[in-house]
Amino acid sequence: MCAVDGSNEIASYLIVLLFLASFLMNFTDIPQRIQMQRFSSFVRKRLYALEELEADTRRKAIAYMSSVGIKEPSKVLEGFIDNFFLIRPVDIEPTDIIKRLKHLIRVREGSVRDYVRTVLSEADRSIQYSVESVLEVVSALRLLNKLIRHYLELGLKYNNWILVMQLAMQIPEVVEVAKAYAGSIDAFSSGIPIGDSVGPLVAKMLVGWGEPTRELSEGTDLYEVEIDKRKVYVIKASGPGSNVGWPGEALERLVREYDGEIERIITVDAALKLESEESGEVAYGAGAAIGDPGPEKIAMERVASEHSIPLDAVVVKMSEAEALSPLSKKIYEGALRAYDTVLKIIREKVREGGTVVVIGVGNTVGVR
Amino acid sequence: MVALQLDSLLVALMIAALLLLLTAVLPWILSVASSKSRVVKEELVEVVKCLKCDYESVRKYEKGDYVGKVVGSCPNDKGSLVVKAIYVERYTQTK
Numbered sequence: 001m002c003a004v005d006g007s008n009e010i011a012s013y014l015i016v017l018l019f020l021a022s023f024l025m026n027f028t029d030i031p032q033r034i035q036m037q038r039f040s041s042f043v044r045k046r047l048y049a050l051e052e053l054e055a056d057t058r059r060k061a062i063a064y065m066s067s068v069g070i071k072e073p074s075k076v077l078e079g080f081i082d083n084f085f086l087i088r089p090v091d092i093e094p095t096d097i098i099k100r101l102k103h104l105i106r107v108r109e110g111s112v113r114d115y116v117r118t119v120l121s122e123a124d125r126s127i128q129y130s131v132e133s134v135l136e137v138v139s140a141l142r143l144l145n146k147l148i149r150h151y152l153e154l155g156l157k158y159n160n161w162i163l164v165m166q167l168a169m170q171i172p173e174v175v176e177v178a179k180a181y182a183g184s185i186d187a188f189s190s191g192i193p194i195g196d197s198v199g200p201l202v203a204k205m206l207v208g209w210g211e212p213t214r215e216l217s218e219g220t221d222l223y224e225v226e227i228d229k230r231k232v233y234v235i236k237a238s239g240p241g242s243n244v245g246w247p248g249e250a251l252e253r254l255v256r257e258y259d260g261e262i263e264r265i266i267t268v269d270a271a272l273k274l275e276s277e278e279s280g281e282v283a284y285g286a287g288a289a290i291g292d293p294g295p296e297k298i299a300m301e302r303v304a305s306e307h308s309i310p311l312d313a314v315v316v317k318m319s320e321a322e323a324l325s326p327l328s329k330k331i332y333e334g335a336l337r338a339y340d341t342v343l344k345i346i347r348e349k350v351r352e353g354g355t356v357v358v359i360g361v362g363n364t365v366g367v368r
Numbered sequence: 369m370v371a372l373q374l375d376s377l378l379v380a381l382m383i384a385a386l387l388l389l390l391t392a393v394l395p396w397i398l399s400v401a402s403s404k405s406r407v408v409k410e411e412l413v414e415v416v417k418c419l420k421c422d423y424e425s426v427r428k429y430e431k432g433d434y435v436g437k438v439v440g441s442c443p444n445d446k447g448s449l450v451v452k453a454i455y456v457e458r459y460t461q462t463k
Contacts, residue, residue: 011377191434192412193454201435201453209419209436209450240434326412327455335453366454368436 036161039168043152046171050148050178054141057182061134064189068127070119080135081142084112102295112136126191126241129219130365133188133242137181144178180321187326188242193366195323198316198335199269199289200367203236203360205339212238216253220245227343229352233262239364247290247359248299254357260307263354266345267300268338269361270323270331271315280334281317284341289313290361300359310349314341327366409459416440420447429454 025031058077065073086108089100116128116135123131148171155163187194193201203223212221216235223234233254237245247267255262269289273279288300288311304311316334342358350356412429416439423442433439433451440449 008375008377011375011381014378014381190431192429193435204436205452209452240436325456327453329455329457332415332453332455366434368434 032161033159036155036159036164039161039164040152040156042168043148043164043171046175047145047148047152050141050145050175053178053182054138054145057138057141057185060185060189061138064134064185065131068120068123068131070131076119077135077138080112080115081139084108084115084139098295098298101293105293105295124241125219126239126243129241129243130188130191133363133365134185137185137188141178141181144174144181148174176321177324180324183326184324188365191240191366193327194363195318195325195327195331196270196362197327197365197367198318198331198338199267199360199362200236200239200364201327201332201335201360202268202314202339202342203234203358204367205335206232206342206358206360207234216250217246219243220247220250222250222254227346230346230350231353231355232346233355233357234360235357236360236367237362237364239367242363242365244292244361244363246296247361248288248292248296251357251359252299252303255303255307255309258355260309261355262307262309262357263350264310264312264345264356265300265304266312266314266342266356266358267361268314268342268358269316271317272323273317273319277317278330279318279322279328280330280332280337282314282334282337282341283317284312284314284345287311287313289315290359312345312349314338314345406461407458408461411457411459412454413457414454415452416449417452418442418444418447418449420445423447423449424452 061077062073065076070076086104089097089104091097112132112135113128116131120128120131148167151163151167154160155167184194186192206227207223207225210223210225213224214222215238216222219238221236221238223236225232225234235247235250235254237243237247251265255265267287267289269291271283271289273281288297288304290297290300300311303309316331316338318331318334322328322331346356346358413426414429414433415424415426417424421442421444423444430439433454435451435453437451438448439451441447442449
């Protein structure tokens with residue numbers, strides 16, 4: 001019966017061990033410290049992957065800039081990253097905040113444009129736009145990595161396990177967005193439409209692949225067509241380089257030119273989908289479908305309300321990663337449905353002989 | 369045969385340990401079982417359309433093409449062929 005006695009002894013040891021472990025787990029900080037180590041190692045692994053992604057994106061950016069004739073592309077890249085930041089205007093005094101924000105955005109964009117022009121003065125404007133986008137992508141990835149490292153080191157420095165845990169919970173989502181950013185560099189450098197190009201794509205379908213009548217504001221074109229006896233003005237950014245244009249300002253100018261004699265304004269853009277929604281779903285509603293920081297959207301809302309013009313929004317749903325990645329078949333099919341929706345709105349809500357403005361909002365990369 | 373006799377408490381502890389192990393690997397088993405399909409091939413294609421007739425076809429993307437570019441003439445009526453869209457075709461494999 002000695003073996004039975006031996007198993008009893010093992011059981012007793014295990015029970016004591018369980019009690020001891022239970023005490024340590026419930027009444028000390030040891031579990032949190034173990035968890036913090038686990039989570040920080042989880043974050044660190046992904047951070048290495050993000051840094052590798054950034055290095056790869058840098059290599060691609062340098063290769064692209066070199067291919068378009070930029071001398072010393074790595075120097076140009078280093079000169080851009082960490083610079084050209086934008087300090088948002090004071091918001092505790094909201095008077096004129098949109099005017100101030102618009103001014104600052106224009107100043108920053110002007111500086112970026114000048115920076116690219118100095119190294120690429122001979123190139124076509126659409127190539128200059130694409131180089132700007134490539135630089136912005138690398139800069140965004142650099143900032144993302146710096147932020148992740150900052151929060152990780154802050155959490156470890158102050159033993160803030162909640163911060164490290166939050167970071168670990170959010171980092172898979174951040175990695176997906178970073179991968180989409182990194183993927184977009186191929187689209188920008190090769191001139192392939194991305195998910196966000198659905199607005200310009202629908203606009204191009206409406207104009208029957210024709211050429212623009214004139215430039216309304218910098219990098220923003222106007223097309224004039226007739227659809228079922230309705231005069232249709234179509235506004236989109238000038239392509240096929242990576243460019244979003246100034247659609248709000250262009251709309252404002254157009255409506256003022258025609259003294260508000262516009263029956264309807266329709267905006268078409270990509271919209272972030274909820275997880276339960278399918279990519280490429282199309283929905284329509286009221287308002288300005290545009291995701292800018294404010295000035296362009298408010299310009300549309302102001303000019304529409306000033307002249308009491310109904311403002312419609314048609315959106316194609318997609319994830320953030322899809323918006324930055326090359327256009328998928330699902331999103332393309334969504335663009336076809338959005339085109340049908342816009343035509344339906346024009347036929348049903350604009351009288352014959354009437355005038356309507358359609359704005360294809362988004363990045364027009366790969367769409368002339 | 370005495371050596372094989374185990375205390376019931378020890379058996380219970382071993383069962384508990386086994387259950388704990390199962391609980392730990394269950395999320396992984398579930399994630400493997402729920403993955404339905406994976407992308408096996410991606411191809412960049414373009415839709416070309418005739419400006420005169422309804423002719424439309426999907427072909428492999430050619431470097432330098434963009435939406436709105438005239439890329440040839442229609443095999444039906446010699447009208448201009450224009451790139452209507454460029455997108456990624458994904459071929460998936462169900463597990």
